[in-house]
Amino acid sequence: MQGPAFQDRSTAGRALAERLAHHGHRPETRVLALPRGGVPVGYEVARALGAPLDVFVVRKLGTPGHEELAMGAIATGGVRVLNPEVIEEVGIPLEQIDAVAAREGRELERREASYRQGRPALDVRGRNVILVDDGLATGSSMRAAVAALRKQGPARIVVAVPVAPLETCEDIATLADETVCVRTPEPFFAVGLWYRQFEQTSDAEVRDLLERAARESSMAEAHPSPG
CATH class of the missing domain: 3.30.1310 (Ybab; Chain: A;)
Known part of the structure; x- marks a missing residue:
């Protein structure tokens, strides 16, 4: 069996962001993370792509x-x-x-x-939405997330995870408009095996990352980069 693919969720998020670079710095891109473990991954993706971040609770x-x-x-x-x-x-x-x-x-x-601490939910209607989690096993939560998100009228749904079984990625790909799985190791066993550090993400960490992302997003809007 191979060793862990990622040091932690943050490094996994940065690796995932590289595979999503074609969505970067586009006004229609939104990143929604499945809490709790998906939020540290989604934070790195949103920051790299210059996109707003929110949670999508299932x-x-x-x-x-x-x-x-x-x-x-x-x-x-x-x-x-x-x-x-x-x-x-x-x-x-x-x-x-x-x-x-x-x-x-x-x-x-x-x-x-x-x-959210009083912040409104992101409006996803007509947007390109990247749904992020820290990994998939059976993919049941992500399937529910895609089906639920579809009802909110986004233009496209991209499912993006650092690690998942190939079979699950192929299954999700039939539901999403684009699917990105950085690593698809076999045998798979469990998401946590592919991280060196996989402690449970706390509610406080989720709040902190969402607040930080909102602050960075509003600063970027106030001071857009030239060109």
């Missing part, structure tokens, strides 16, 4: 009694994506779906408020 809707089985997901912007096969097979009534979605919706709103 919450799985677990099937009642079988919470590990996803009957759908909700995401930033009040979007709900359901898995009709699971709902039909298990026979989940609409009231139960609504109850789970309401509970997860409250947690999603709590997280967004905590992360």
